[in-house]
Each structure stands twice: as C-alpha cells, then as structure tokens.
Amino acid sequence: xxxxxxxxxxxxxxxxxxxxxxxxxxxxxxxxxxxxxxxxxxxxxxxxxxxxxxxxxxxxxxxxxxxxxxxxxxxxxxxxxxxxxxxxxxxxxxxxxxxxxxxxxxxxxxxxxxxxxxxxxxxxxxxxxxxxxxxxxxxxxxxxxxxxxxxxxxxxxxxxxxxxxxxxxxxxxxxxxxxxxxxxxxxxxxxxxxxxxxxxxxxxxxxxxxxxxxxxxxxxxxxxxxxxxxxxxxxxxxxxxxxxxxxxxxxx
Amino acid sequence: xxxxxxxxxxxxxxxxxxxxxxxxxxxxxxxxxxxxxxxxxxxxxxxxxxxxxxxxxxxxxxxxxxxxxxxxxxxxxxxxxxxxxxxxxxxxxxxxxxxxxxxxxxxxxxxxxxxxxxxxxxxxxxxxxxxxxxxxxxxxxxxxxxxxxxxxxxxxxxxxxxxxxxxxxxxxxxxxxxxxxxxxxxxxxxxxxxxxxxxxxxxxxxxxxxxxxxxxxxxxxxxxxxxxxxxxxxxxxxxxxxxxxxxxxxxx
DNA sequence: AGCCGATCTGAGCGGAACTTGAGGATCACG
DNA sequence: CGTGATCCTCAAGTTCCGCTCAGATCGGCT
Numbered sequence: 288x289x290x291x292x293x294x295x296x297x298x299x300x301x302x303x304x305x306x307x308x309x310x311x312x313x314x315x316x317x318x319x320x321x322x323x324x325x326x327x328x329x330x331x332x333x334x335x336x337x338x339x340x341x342x343x344x345x346x347x348x349x350x351x352x353x354x355x356x357x358x359x360x361x362x363x364x365x366x367x368x369x370x371x372x373x374x375x376x377x378x379x380x381x382x383x384x385x386x387x388x389x390x391x392x393x394x395x396x397x398x399x400x401x402x403x404x405x406x407x408x409x410x411x412x413x414x415x416x417x418x419x420x421x422x423x424x425x426x427x428x429x430x431x432x433x434x435x436x437x438x439x440x441x442x443x444x445x446x447x448x449x450x451x452x453x454x455x456x457x458x459x460x461x462x463x464x465x466x467x468x469x470x471x472x473x474x475x476x477x478x479x480x481x482x483x484x485x486x487x488x489x490x491x492x493x494x495x496x497x498x499x500x501x502x503x504x505x506x507x508x509x510x511x512x513x514x515x516x517x518x519x520x521x522x523x524x525x526x527x528x529x530x531x532x533x534x535x536x537x538x539x
Numbered sequence: 540x541x542x543x544x545x546x547x548x549x550x551x552x553x554x555x556x557x558x559x560x561x562x563x564x565x566x567x568x569x570x571x572x573x574x575x576x577x578x579x580x581x582x583x584x585x586x587x588x589x590x591x592x593x594x595x596x597x598x599x600x601x602x603x604x605x606x607x608x609x610x611x612x613x614x615x616x617x618x619x620x621x622x623x624x625x626x627x628x629x630x631x632x633x634x635x636x637x638x639x640x641x642x643x644x645x646x647x648x649x650x651x652x653x654x655x656x657x658x659x660x661x662x663x664x665x666x667x668x669x670x671x672x673x674x675x676x677x678x679x680x681x682x683x684x685x686x687x688x689x690x691x692x693x694x695x696x697x698x699x700x701x702x703x704x705x706x707x708x709x710x711x712x713x714x715x716x717x718x719x720x721x722x723x724x725x726x727x728x729x730x731x732x733x734x735x736x737x738x739x740x741x742x743x744x745x746x747x748x749x750x751x752x753x754x755x756x757x758x759x760x761x762x763x764x765x766x767x768x769x770x771x772x773x774x775x776x777x778x779x780x781x782x783x784x785x786x787x788x789x790x791x
Numbered sequence: 792a793g794c795c796g797a798t799c800t801g802a803g804c805g806g807a808a809c810t811t812g813a814g815g816a817t818c819a820c821g
Numbered sequence: 822c823g824t825g826a827t828c829c830t831c832a833a834g835t836t837c838c839g840c841t842c843a844g845a846t847c848g849g850c851t
Contacts, residue, residue: 306738309726309738310726363659373645373647373648376645376648376651377645377647377648377650377651380648380651380652380654380655381651381654383658384655385655385656385659386638386655393625393628394737395625395629395729395730395737396625396628396629396632398629398730399628399629399632399633399730400632402632402633403632403636403637403638404637404659406635407615407637407656407659407660408659439718439721439722440720440721440722440770441722441764441767442720453765453807453808453809454764454765454766454767454808454809455808455809488810488811489810489811489812490810490811490812490828490829490830491809491810491811493827493828493829493830494809494810494811494829494830494831495809496828496829497828497829497830511827511828511829513818513819513826513827513828514819514826514827705796705797705798706797706798707797707798708797740799740800741799741800741801742799742800742801742839742840742841743798743799743800744839745838745839745840745841746798746799746800746840746841747798747799748839748840749839749840749841763838763839763840765807765808765837765838765839766808766837766838
C-alpha cells in the first residue's frame with residue numbers, strides 16, 4: 288500500500304518511514320508541499336492510498352498544500368501538526384482533510400487512523416479521481432479452480448484438502464491469485480513478496496515456485512512465462528485480446 | 540442530510556439533536572444499540588449519511604454495536620466517548636469506526652468531523668461491504684475447546700479448572716480468541732495488547748506466549764506462524780478450509 | 792523501604808525457511 | 822538440427838526465527 292509522507296524534518300520523517308515500512312506501507316517521502324504535489328500527479332504507478340501531511344512550523348503552508356491536493360485529487364489526507372487549537376482543527380477539516388491529528392500523537396493510534404481513512408478512501412470518491420483503477424486487493428477468501436485462499440487465516444485448501452504453505456509460498460500464491468491469468472514480472476514479484484526491491488540473483492524464485500507447485504499438486508496451474516515471470520492459469524480459457532481483462536493490476 | 544445519533548443519555552441527546560438540527564441535519568435518535576441497528580436496516584427512506592455512536596458508560600457495548608453496524612452496512616461511524624485511552628481509540632478504529640472523538644469535545648470540531656466523514660462516505664451501496672475487520676467481538680464469555688474466557692471478570696478456565704493469568708497473558712489470549720484460526724501479526728498484537736506502536740525489541744512476545752502456553756497446558760492451541768504472528772487453533776477444522784457452502788455444482 | 796510478582800532483555804539452541812550452486816531438461820530461434 | 826538462454830530439480834549451505842532459560846528491571850502492595 289503506497290503512502291505519501293509530507294514532512295520537512297528529516298529525523299521525524301526517517302522514524303516514520305521506518306515504522307510505516309514495518310507495517311506494510313511503501314512510503315514516499317516528500318520534503319515540501321511542492322514536492323508532494325508533484326508526487327501526486329498520476330504517473331502510471333499505483334496511486335497513493337493516503338497522504339500524511341505533516342507540516343510542522345510553516346503553518347500557513349500546510350493548509351494551502353491540503354487544499355491544493357484536494358483541488359486535484361480525491362486522495363485521503365491526514366493532517367498531522369503541532370497546532371492543537373480548535374480553530375486550526377476545524378479549518379483543516381473544512382479544507383478537505385479527512386482527519387486531523389495533533390502532536391504528540393501515539394504511533395499506534397496514528398496507524399489505526401491511517402487504516403481507517405485508507406479503508407474508506409478505497410470507495411469511489413466524489414471528487415475527480417485521476418487514477419480510476421485502484422488495486423483490487425480482494426477481501427474475502429479468493430477462490431478459483433478449487434483452490435481456496437484465506438488471507439486472514441493464511442490457509443490454502445485444494446478441493447477441501449488443507450495445504451500448509453510457508454510464508455513465501457503463501458505470499459507468492461496470494462499475489463498470483465489476485466488476478467489469475469495476468470503475468471507478474473519477476474521484479475514485481477520480488478518487490479511484493481520480498482520487501483524492498485531486491486533483485487534475487489540466484490534461483491530463489493524458481494525454487495519457491497517449484498515447492499509451491501509440489502504442494503498444490505495441480506500441474507499446469509502455475510505457468511512460467513519465459514523471460515518475463517509467472518502467472519496462474521484461470522479456470523476459464525483466459526480472456527483473449529478480444530475482451531478486456533477486468534482487473535489488471537500488472538504495471539508496465 | 541440524515542444522521543443517526545446513538546446516545547443513551549436523554550439530556551445529552553436532546554442538546555445534540557438541537558444543535559445538529561440547526562446545522563441542517565435531520566437527526567434520528569436511537570437510545571440503544573439495538574434500536575440503532577434496527578434503524579439502519581434499509582427501509583426505502585433516504586439512508587443515513589453518518590452514525591454518531593455515543594455510548595458513554597456501558598463501555599464494552601459501544602464497540603460491539605460498532606462492529607455489528609460495520610458487519611451490515613458501510614455507513615460512516617464516528618465514535619464519541621469518554622474513554623480517552625489509546626487502547627480504546629485503536630480498538631474502536633480497528634473495529635471499523637471512521638473517527639473517534641473523546642469527550643469533552645468541541646461542538647464545532649465535531650461538526651467539522653461529521654462533514655469530513657460524510658463527504659468521504661461511500662455511496663451507501665445496497666449490499667454492504669463485509670466489514671474489513673468486522674470482528675464478531677463476542678459478547679458473553681468466549682468458549683471454545685473447553686476454554687472459557689470471561690472478559691468482564693478477566694478469568695479463564697480450562698475444562699472447569701480455573702487458570703490464573705497475568706494481565707498481558709490474558710489480553711493476549713483474549714485477542715487471539717476473538718477469531719480463532721485467524722493469524723494475528725506481530726505488529727497487530729503489539730498495538731492491541733501493548734500500548735501504541737511500541738515495537739518489542741527483545742523476545743517479549745515470545746516469552747509471554749510461552750508462559751501462556753504453559754499455564755493453559757493445551758499443547759498445540761497457540762500456534763506460531765513463522766514470520767507472521769500467532770493464532771489459536773479452533774476446535775473445528777476452520778470455517779474456511781472446510782468449505783461452508785460452495786455453490787459449485789461441478790465437483791470431481 | 793522492602794517484598795514479590797510481572798515484565799522485559801540477552802544469550803544460546805534447534806529447526807524451519809530461505810538461498811545458492813550445479814547439472815539436466817526444455818524452449819526459442821536461426 | 823544445433824545452440825544459447827531460460828527454467829526446473831536436487832542437494833547442500835546459510836540465515837532467520839521462535840523457544841527457553843536465567844537474570845535484570847519495573848511496579849504495586851504491605
């Protein structure tokens with residue numbers, strides 16, 4: 288889940304990036320309002336799910352950045368600031384912020400609030416949203432071809448038979464199963480399953496694919512696409528070029 | 540704009556209804572969680588844009604009402620309560636609340652927050668989104684596998700034998716027992732059982748899990764999920780793996 | 792203050808998970 | 822049909838992670 292952090296204090300930012308990263312966010316750090324607005328123009332990448340707007344001292348600026356963001360995008364904004372007075376809170380919220388948190392804040396609460404607005408922001412926004420397709424990131428148990436994937440319980444069953452998977456195996460399958468038929472490139476797989484872009488030199492990916500195939504025991508399910516990556520074969524033939532595949536999270 | 544106010548104190552409610560009415564809201568006042576849930580079933584009227592959930596004293600109750608609402612509807616919820624501690628805030632937000640305001644609050648800020656969540660509010664799609672983390676949050680004593688957990692008395696018994704647990708041990712067990720089978724990640728456990736985003740440096744979590752296992756003396760109950768977290772093994776296989784009702788007629 | 796249980800930390804162990812390397816199989820392309 | 826690239830498998834390493842024990846620190850209570 289991508290998150291845009293707007294923070295001018297390097298040390299605070301570094302700490303936040305570390306914690307947020309550990310909690311599964313892919314954080315982009317903007318040092319100024321200008322940089323933040325640049326980062327928000329659609330560029331084909333996955334859009335940001337939340338903006339953490341933490342402009343400490345140049346107070347007037349923070350509000351303006353918020354309303355500029357709001358003018359161009361529907362992305363949820365959480366203002367984080369030392370200005371605790373009620374008038375500022377009201378002003379910030381009326382400018383379009385989704386939440387307003389004052390320092391000092393509790394890290395756990397901030398995380399909970401981030402999740403709350405991200406959860407809500409996933410719904411179609413009234414304001415002009417530049418990037419139409421948010422990542423599907425399906426909720427309930429995925430199911431296809433007799434394979435049932437329960438993300439909450441981290442369990443997988445094939446035709447009712449429970450199949451224990453290791454961490455990497457599960458993450459790998461969950462990723463591929465997100466959109467059966469779509470080819471996931473090696474780099475993409477590494478960046479999603481292995482945190483932090485690390486290009487595995489060895490045969491790591493192949494080995495994990497191999498053991499996944501063994502455990503699922505469904506020959507032909509996981510298909511290698513030579514020179515590109517892997518994909519899951521959907522139960523139905525696979526949408527040809529004729530009709531458009533509904534969800535396509537794969538980026539180029 | 541219709542708004543549902545859940546408040547058990549008549550005087551507080553009357554005041555709120557007056558103020559909100561003056562600000563353009565059409566307020567329906569529910570005196571209990573039960574009444575609130577009734578009011579939320581679609582009846583052809585314009586749906587509520589926001590729920591103000593203000594359960595003052597019966598504290599545990601408020602959370603349950605919230606998760607019940609979330610289970611059946613996507614309507615934005617703002618919790619308003621005297622419980623200001625961080626754990627309650629986090630818990631409320633994780634249960635699906637969109638905002639959490641503590642008393643005493645400023646009326647202007649509350650109004651701004653109501654507008655913020657209403658603005659963001661999902662189009663009240665007919666079929667409610669099955670709550671992100673709609674934890675059943677069982678009311679009475681949890682029971683499973685011969686373990687009885689009494690949240691109010693903070694007592695636990697195994698096969699009738701009383702097992703004294705320390706604070707952390709109890710909180711840990713209560714959290715895991717909320718949804719047996721579901722894997723709780725380390726970060727999640729820390730944010731719920733420990734205060735805030737405190738990331739345990741040492742072997743803290745493992746030690747507590749260890750002593751919990753010892754005291755319960757039920758080998759295999761608390762399972763570690765390598766690299767992720769922990770979970771309780773439910774007595775029944777799992778609601779997911781054993782297919783509940785797959786309408787798929789083509790079985791082989 | 793002094794006691795005692797609860798909680799936290801550090802070191803070491805063992806095993807599961809992950810990575811790497813080499814050889815063989817398979818595929819794309821000339 | 823030959824050749825190189827890519828993928829698969831097997832069998833070692835190597836790292837990572839959870840468990841336990843023991844000691845230190847914290848905090849409530851008498």
